[in-house]
Amino acid sequence: MNDFSTIQSPDAPVQTCPNNCAEAMAMANQEVDLVRRIDDPIQRNVGITEAYRDLGEAMPNNWWVRLAGYVSTQGGCAMRRTQQWDAQSIGRLIVNPEQAMEALKDANISIFSSVYPPNKFMHECGFERLKECVDAGEIEVDETLMAGLEKLNNGDLQGAADLLAQHEQVEVVQPVYDRHAETFDDLGNAEAMMPGDQTSIPIAYECTRDNLVPLGDLDIEDPFDRVSYYHRLMDRMKQIEGLP
Numbered sequence: 001m002n003d004f005s006t007i008q009s010p011d012a013p014v015q016t017c018p019n020n021c022a023e024a025m026a027m028a029n030q031e032v033d034l035v036r037r038i039d040d041p042i043q044r045n046v047g048i049t050e051a052y053r054d055l056g057e058a059m060p061n062n063w064w065v066r067l068a069g070y071v072s073t074q075g076g077c078a079m080r081r082t083q084q085w086d087a088q089s090i091g092r093l094i095v096n097p098e099q100a101m102e103a104l105k106d107a108n109i110s111i112f113s114s115v116y117p118p119n120k121f122m123h124e125c126g127f128e129r130l131k132e133c134v135d136a137g138e139i140e141v142d143e144t145l146m147a148g149l150e151k152l153n154n155g156d157l158q159g160a161a162d163l164l165a166q167h168e169q170v171e172v173v174q175p176v177y178d179r180h181a182e183t184f185d186d187l188g189n190a191e192a193m194m195p196g197d198q199t200s201i202p203i204a205y206e207c208t209r210d211n212l213v214p215l216g217d218l219d220i221e222d223p224f225d226r227v228s229y230y231h232r233l234m235d236r237m238k239q240i241e242g243l244p
Contacts, residue, residue: 053069062119119164
């Protein structure tokens with residue numbers, strides 16, 4: 001984790017940014033590149049979660065990144081659960097554990113590799129530098145992501161997080177659901193047949209089924225329902241962390 005000076009604002013860039021835009025984005029992508037080299041998907045998830053948590057501490061006003069640390073933790077917990085079902089369990093009878101792992105790790109790395117780098121770039125180089133590089137056509141960043149990061153730069157913390165979440169669920173996660181539609185259907189059916197709420201997740205940095213944020217009647221396979229669920233998770237995080 002970086003060493004932050006007490007005279008810096010919470011989200012101030014903390015490293016010297018390369019003059020070359022491509023080099024600056026390569027620097028922002030370093031953690032993604034390192035994580036991709038980890039073969040084991042559960043250990044890869046640990047690396048992703050640590051990156052989110054480190055950046056969340058470095059950018060405390062970036063609520064999307066802070067929430068991502070919690071959600072990534074619970075994604076890792078889901079990976080572990082699918083691999084722990086024994087041969088006679090409902091989950092193993094319905095879901096192929098290898099296919100479940102493939103679907104969950106696809107979602108995990110897809111979000112990290114697409115949404116994390118522009119946030120990291122902004123932290124390392126500042127929003128204005130990011131915008132200059134995008135406007136010059138030297139790097140590409142999704143328009144919704146840029147709009148969210150601009151809101152963050154302007155102090156609209158909730159609006160920024162909402163736009164990042166919208167992009168994440170509609171543009172990044174939905175293609176993952178489409179690629180693994182049958183597997184996610186099987187996971188949903190297995191969870192519905194198990195006792196208790198197996199789909200909702202808590203805001204926690206450990207694997208627990210306590211204090212779940214209820215999914216309720218939302219459909220986890222619907223991108224806009226997932227955005228609605230994100231709002232519930234964000235509300236719980238803000239409550240736990242005492243955010244305004």
